[in-house]
Amino acid sequence: MNIDDLLVEPEGLEQVEDVLRCFFERSRQRAASVGPGYLGLWETLEACTAGGKRFRPRLVLSAYSLLGGTDLASAALVGASFELLHTAFIIHDDVIDRDFVRRGVPNVSGRYRAIARDAGMAPAAADHIGFSAGVIAGDLALSNAYRLLDRVHTGPATHRRLNEILDEAVFASAAGEYLDIEAMLAPRMPPLEDILHMARLKTSVYSFEGPLQAGAVLAGAEDPLVDCLGDFGRDAGIAFQIADDLLGVFGSESRTGKTNWGDLREGKRTALMSFVADRPEWEEISSLVGSPAMSAADADYVRRVLEDSGAREYSAGLAVDYASRARRHLDSDLVPRGLRDVLQPVASAAVDRTR
């Protein structure tokens, strides 16, 4: 998932960097006392956390400040917690997807696979060393996401709510990952309803709903407003995912930074595919989609069928529709104007990328 600069820079973003920097500095010190190898694993984890757009912390901070919160140190801890959660999910997701590269550079598994190969290990064994390092590094990121929340200065009731929100993010994301596995067991294109449910589980909850709700809860927002931000996040996340899947097939590689036929080759289940799977055109492409042998010419052919069948237009319309739904939730009187002004463009920008 590539989230570009959908959000202006909120106050407190530097503090998020400070929290992460201090956390890793302290962790490196501890790890060094175990040995240079463990220190190296922590350095790798730190590198995986560096350089992101901090989209989730931005949402936390925006919701927090624009709902009247002033303890930026605490909000930064919550933001950093979601960032570490994001790192954990990415690392374990790559293990599950057997990916060794992310955004053109070796990920945790890729780095340790290379070390294992240099040590003379056979390919399959080296792969497994890579996965194993990924499992451990992800565990460290996951557990420390909880740890950072503990340090937030607030009352016990707010603390409990923050932990519940983080928990919901873990629960939903694990469900989404599990459903991916299930799909590999029974390869078929699921109905649209299931695809949107999966988008919510894998994208909305931890990337949109959770950060917004956590920021709001920390600022002392009442439940109806927190629910309303959750509704916005759910629909914005779904819009984002549909648009992202469109970009994965039709986007220019130079803009998305990834090949635009990887998704076709792996048979990724998207709204686009679900639409065409229900139509006669599916017969023409079903043997190509999800085939590891797919060529660039095959991909072009599939894209043309998706275009001609109306699947592309349908999906683009669906993304626009979910973005409008998201924006409509913000029309509630509960949402203060400043926050509405910041979040409206998030929903729109998610979709505009596909134009």
Next chain:
Amino acid sequence: MNIDDLLVEPEGLEQVEDVLRCFFERSRQRAASVGPGYLGLWETLEACTAGGKRFRPRLVLSAYSLLGGTDLASAALVGASFELLHTAFIIHDDVIDRDFVRRGVPNVSGRYRAIARDAGMAPAAADHIGFSAGVIAGDLALSNAYRLLDRVHTGPATHRRLNEILDEAVFASAAGEYLDIEAMLAPRMPPLEDILHMARLKTSVYSFEGPLQAGAVLAGAEDPLVDCLGDFGRDAGIAFQIADDLLGVFGSESRTGKTNWGDLREGKRTALMSFVADRPEWEEISSLVGSPAMSAADADYVRRVLEDSGAREYSAGLAVDYASRARRHLDSDLVPRGLRDVLQPVASAAVDRTR
């Protein structure tokens, strides 16, 4: 690691079962709303947590009650937290070790590998489905270990200490897992010092030190006593691990429930092996130890060499030595008699199993 009934049944053990039962009941309900597959994953996780000896909760509860604690509901939450942590480590450890069976029954990876095979998947792909399910299930257990601690009724300072203790357990165990990986990259028998350090990281911290210290902290114990229990746990854990490794090579299979040449075949780094690796006898067995082709006759030969070289006797003596060190920590005036009486036999029993 097999820990038998080293500890009498402390008060509160049933509450630990209640906590776990309620936690899984609620989780199953939530998972069912996602779908039957995710529910199945949770049921598998619950099955992995069932039927253990609850050694770590027993330590938590013993320390807590014998240091004057009376809020058994809170102590049970701490105990259940360590039990879930144990489940998480076992599941991810099995992924890393590529094990599909634990104690004679399929583990998480084994169950999902079987499902994938039944669905017609190729062997390597089915293995990876198994590992992936293991990664997700372990993540759920790990994150919920933190969640259970949140529900403990106590002040913020104690809360922070409990979280630090859990964190230390995760940090040390991850380090131990990492060092196992490192060992695969550079197969050599490390010096005894490293082996004992690894035993501490992998066994002492989360199975002995953490539970005892958490129980003590919850009961309001002062730092010197908490430190003293940590010292006991460290040495008792090391004694336990040395003894366990002896059982893994010389134990009767009917008693340990596992083959007594698996450790030899995988070249497990133990005090036993470290001793012989420094002596001329090593040449006779170094090509056998760690060889996947090792036969039962080879194993018998290696055992004889370990016996004749004095490695067995040396290791047994080392275990006895660490058990005495552990007991000596309990001689401190800080440790109340009731707790000493319960913990002394733990250190002794760990070693007696090898007699």
